[in-house]
Amino acid sequence: FTYLAKGMVVMPGGFGTLDEFMETVTLVQTFKIKKALPIVLFGKEFWSEVLHLEPLVKFGTISPEDVDLFFQTDSVDEAFDYLVAELTTNALDDPGPSL
Numbered sequence: 001f002t003y004l005a006k007g008m009v010v011m012p013g014g015f016g017t018l019d020e021f022m023e024t025v026t027l028v029q030t031f032k033i034k035k036a037l038p039i040v041l042f043g044k045e046f047w048s049e050v051l052h053l054e055p056l057v058k059f060g061t062i063s064p065e066d067v068d069l070f071f072q073t074d075s076v077d078e079a080f081d082y083l084v085a086e087l088t089t090n091a092l093d094d095p096g097p098s099l
Helices: 014-028 044-052 054-058 064-068 074-089
Strands: 008-010 039-042 071-073
Touching: 008 014, 039 074, 044 064, 044 071, 054 064, 071 074
Parallel strands: 008 039, 039 071
Antiparallel strands: none
16 A cells, blocks of 8 residues: 555564565665655664665665665654655645545
8 A cells, every 4th residue: 555655654663664664665766656755764773773775885786865765863843844845845746646
């Protein structure tokens, strides 16, 4: 049901969480999801320890721009402001599919 989502907030979790996050960010990265889909990773300390993307950029398996496909924060207010800004910019003109 990712194609119905307007945004995604990812909390710290295990393999299932990582699987869902990586699948979604891959769909955004490869333009399989055509709409802008804001992704928030909540909990900077957790995500900075779990995601080490610098080697992927270094060895050319992802592009430097790919690390900007999601927003990391510890603040509910920052997450909210980011989502509102992204949705206001992208989802009002092209809301995409819905139920």
